[in-house]
Amino acid sequence: MNFQSRRVQTMNYNVSAHSWKRTHYTMEITPDLDGKEVTLTGWIKEIRDLGGIKFLLLRDKDGIVQITVPRDEVDRQIIEQVDKLQRQDCVSIRGTVRRMDKAPRGVEVTPKSIIILNTAKQPLPLDITGKTPADIDVRLDARILDLIRDEAQAIFRIRHVTLEAIREFFSKNGFIEIHTPKIIATATEGGANLFPVAYFEREAFLAQSPQLYKEQLVIDFEKVYEIGPTFRAEKSHTRRHLTEFISVDIEEAFATAEDVMSVAEQLLQHVCRTVNEKCRRELDILKYRVETPSIPFKRLTYDEVINELRENGIKISWGEDIPTVAYRTLGKLHPYFYFIIDWPTSLKPFYIKPRDGKPEISEGFDLMWHWIEIASGGTRVHNKDLLIKRLKEQNLNPESFKYHLQVFDYGMPPHAGWAIGLERLVMMLTGIRNIREVVLFPRDRFRLTP
RNA sequence: GCCCUGGUAGUAUAGUCCGGUCUAGUAUAGGCGGCUGUCGCCCGCCCGACCCGGGUUCAAAUCCCGGCCAGGGCGCCA
Numbered sequence: 001m002n003f004q005s006r007r008v009q010t011m012n013y014n015v016s017a018h019s020w021k022r023t024h025y026t027m028e029i030t031p032d033l034d035g036k037e038v039t040l041t042g043w044i045k046e047i048r049d050l051g052g053i054k055f056l057l058l059r060d061k062d063g064i065v066q067i068t069v070p071r072d073e074v075d076r077q078i079i080e081q082v083d084k085l086q087r088q089d090c091v092s093i094r095g096t097v098r099r100m101d102k103a104p105r106g107v108e109v110t111p112k113s114i115i116i117l118n119t120a121k122q123p124l125p126l127d128i129t130g131k132t133p134a135d136i137d138v139r140l141d142a143r144i145l146d147l148i149r150d151e152a153q154a155i156f157r158i159r160h161v162t163l164e165a166i167r168e169f170f171s172k173n174g175f176i177e178i179h180t181p182k183i184i185a186t187a188t189e190g191g192a193n194l195f196p197v198a199y200f201e202r203e204a205f206l207a208q209s210p211q212l213y214k215e216q217l218v219i220d221f222e223k224v225y226e227i228g229p230t231f232r233a234e235k236s237h238t239r240r241h242l243t244e245f246i247s248v249d250i251e252e253a254f255a256t257a258e259d260v261m262s263v264a265e266q267l268l269q270h271v272c273r274t275v276n277e278k279c280r281r282e283l284d285i286l287k288y289r290v291e292t293p294s295i296p297f298k299r300l301t302y303d304e305v306i307n308e309l310r311e312n313g314i315k316i317s318w319g320e321d322i323p324t325v326a327y328r329t330l331g332k333l334h335p336y337f338y339f340i341i342d343w344p345t346s347l348k349p350f351y352i353k354p355r356d357g358k359p360e361i362s363e364g365f366d367l368m369w370h371w372i373e374i375a376s377g378g379t380r381v382h383n384k385d386l387l388i389k390r391l392k393e394q395n396l397n398p399e400s401f402k403y404h405l406q407v408f409d410y411g412m413p414p415h416a417g418w419a420i421g422l423e424r425l426v427m428m429l430t431g432i433r434n435i436r437e438v439v440l441f442p443r444d445r446f447r448l449t450p
Numbered sequence: 451g452c453c454c455u456g457g458u459a460g461u462a463u464a465g466u467c468c469g470g471u472c473u474a475g476u477a478u479a480g481g482c483g484g485c486u487g488u489c490g491c492c493c494g495c496c497c498g499a500c501c502c503g504g505g506u507u508c509a510a511a512u513c514c515c516g517g518c519c520a521g522g523g524c525g526c527c528a
Contacts, residue, residue, distance in 0.1 A: 052486035070486065087479085102487050123460045123480040131490050132461055132478045137520055193527085209528065234527045235451070241527075324524070349528045364528090376528060419528075446520085 018113045020092035026058060026065040031107045034099040038109065040065065041092045041117075044085050045148070046129055054082060058093065058109075059148070067093060068100070068108040081114040088120035088128060088145070136436060143441060143450060154282035155438055158275055159426045163227065165274040166248060169267050175223040175250060180213035182206060182229060186400050193233035195243075206231035209419065210249050211351065215380055216407045218253035218415045225250045227422070237445045239434040240372055242423060244443040251417035257353075257363045257379040260416045261339060264367055264375060265295040268337065268425075275429050288431035291336065297367070298338035305340055308333060319344045324371075331371025340366045350390040353379040367418070369428050377418020384408035 022041040029038065042060035049055075056067040069082050085091065095111040125142040126134040130149040139146040146152055170177070183199065184207045194205040210226050217224050230247040252260055272292040276283070283289060300308075306316045312333070314326045322330075345354045345362040352364040364378030381387045384405060388398045398405060426438040436442040441450060 046489085048488045048491060050486060050488060050491070051484065053488075054486095055488050055491090057489085066489080068487080072486085100487085102489090104489060126461060127479065129490080134461055135521080138461070211528070232527065236525085236527060237521095238523070239521095352528085366528095378528095 018092070018094040018115070020115050020117060022060075022092070025062050026060045027062040029065045029097055029107055029109060030105075031099040033097040033107070036097045037094065037112070038097055039092060039094040040109065042090075043120075043148075044087055044089045044091060047085065047087065056082070056085065058091070064104070066103050066105075066108040067095065068098070068103065068110055070110070074111060078111050078114060081116065082111070084116065085114075086120060086122050088124060088148075089116055090118040090120075091116055136434060140436065140442065140447065141450065147440070150285050152437075154279075154285040155426070155430050155432060156440070157282050158279050158286075158430050159422075159438060161275055161278050162271055162422070162426060162429060165271045166227065166267065168274075169270045170225045170250070173223070173263070173266075175225045175252075176221045178210075178214065178217055178221070178224045178226050179228060180207070180210040180217075180226060182231075195231050195233045208232050209247065211349075211419075212401075212404045214249055214251040214417060215351065215415060216404065218251050218413060219407065219410060222253040222413075223250075224252075235445055239436070240424065240427070242435055242439065242442055242444055245435075245439070246422035248420040248422050248425075249417065250419075251380075251415060253413040253415045255379075255416040256414070257341070257365055257377065257416050260377055260418055261299075261365060261367075262296070264377070264418055264420070265293075265297050265337075269293055269295055271425070272429070283430075286430055286432070290429055293337050298334060299341050300334070300338055301342040302340060302344065303342065305330065319346060321347055327368075327371040327373075329371075330368070334368070335370060338368050340368060348378065350394045350396060351380050351387065353381045354386075354390075363416075365418075367420075369424070372424055372427075373421075374424045374428065375418050375420040377416065379414070379416045382408070382412045382414050384412075 018039055020041060021039065023039045024033075026040060026042060029040070040058055040060070042058045044056055045059040045064060046057040047054070052071050054069040054071070056069065057064050058067050069078065071079060092115040093109065093111050094113040095109040098108050098110055099106065100108045124145060126132075126138060126145055128145055128148045130151060134146070147156070167177070183197065183204050185202075185204060194208055197204050197206060207230060209230055210228065214224055214226060226249045227246060228249075229244055231244050233243065234241065250260065250263065252263070269292060272290050276290050276292060303318075305322065306318065309316055309322075309326050309329060312329050314329060316322060316326060341364075342355075343352075343362050343364050343366075345352070345360055348362045348364040352362045355361045355363055362378060365376065366373050367375035367377075381390055387405065387408060391398045391401060423435050423438050427433070427435055430438065432438055436444065
């Protein structure tokens with residue numbers, strides 16, 4: 001090739017430099033597009049250079065397609081561009097689709113023009129192919145790169161499908177989606193510690209639950225649900241605790257605990273079925289299987305639970321809460337979903353209704369999956385005088401609940417509800433053992449960044 | 451708040467118990483070179499690390515003390 005012709009070719013190359021806008025996503029590249037010219041955008045995930053032929057794996061939001069570069073079949077300018085490419089460089093590639101049995105998915109693209117839209121600094125802080133594993137601490141520090149891994153992609157697709165299924169279920173069943181304030185005025189409910197925030201000249205708090213608001217809203221909408229963040233300033237540092245997590249809450253007017261337990265069962269069955277149907281590929285990646293539960297779920301009374309635990313060597317006297325070791329034992333005895341009902345009233349929050357005629361027993365329940373609590377709820381107190389009595393019994397000041405209590409003068413119906421911890425549900429659906437894995441940017445006792 | 455375990459190249463590990471051929475091994479990533487069908491490609495060469503501070507000792511990655519950081523567990527947690 002003489003100087004003249006090379007120069008002409010360079011000019012042609014420059015003239016033909018394509019717009020970087022994509023024509024197809026990687027997963028749309030199929031063998032039947034053989035011979036067609038396409039433009040793809042994405043990131044280089046892996047490079048395998050065999051000398052005379054080079055394979056690039058181009059990743060976009062849906063998947064991967066192989067870019068094949070046979071040295072003697074493409075322009076020198078392409079080779080020069082390709083030789084510059086590194087893992088995680090951001091590129092636009094225009095090229096020809098080729099049906100090829102030897103390629104992944106039976107198809108590959110041979111480039112005609114490459115635009116490097118941005119480069120990635122090497123070496124990367126972790127292996128985006130996931131072949132060299134990194135500790136969770138390292139991965140969370142470089143979370144954006146970590147989320148490229150197939151496992152992470154699978155987890156968050158399952159999380160997405162879970163949320164979609166939940167919303168679909170609620171819509172079909174007549175619930176309306178609400179959003180209640182996350183900045184609240186007073187630390188009212190007792191129990192979990194709240195995070196204080198500086199709110200202009202006052203102190204405010206991050207909400208630990210939409211509980212009071214959702215109860216009030218049953219007057220206006222009867223059936224409400226909220227999927228939103230909750231904040232808990234607990235010093236727990238375990239693989240099932242976060243300081244910020246997503247709570248899936250419902251509240252329903254003219255309903256009892258048994259009614260909303262039924263809603264929970266149906267919802268979980270629907271979610272498990274949907275994830276099984278829509279996330280086969282993701283479950284394969286995670287090497288996990290979700291069993292679609294049959295309903296109704298087992299209902300164990302608190303009394304039955306403590307008897308069962310006693311038979312297994314764990315002594316709990318009536319009225320005591322169930323410690324973690326005991327839950328682990330219970331999880332072995334009941335390996336899937338089960339409710340624990342008939343809790344002592346003293347162990348439940350003030351808004352849980354004591355049973356009529358037997359007030360030491362409450363109408364509260366917990367929904368367990370193995371040894372982990374994934375939901376809790378119950379029939380609520382809807383009588384104002386009883387609610388005030390319950391507040392006092394729990395050493396809470398009715399005065400600080402004045403805005404909540406006034407609503408009980410406006411025709412508060414009997415109602416019931418529950419809350420599911422979304423992350424714990426996603427752990428269950430993915431088989432992931434550390435809750436931080438199922439949150440994009442987890443917050444725990446010690447982690448506030450990135 | 452308490453308890454346990456750990457901290458070695460960008461990442462993941464071996465070595466630590468029982469101090470000395472550790473000039474710190476290996477894999478992967480990264481750099482350079484070679485290789486035309488890879489799909490955890492392969493081959494050769496190279497770069498790169500003992501968390502910080504103090505102590506013991508002739509000698510410390512290794513033992514001791516303190517700190518920091520991380521992981522896990524307990525308590526706590528609607």
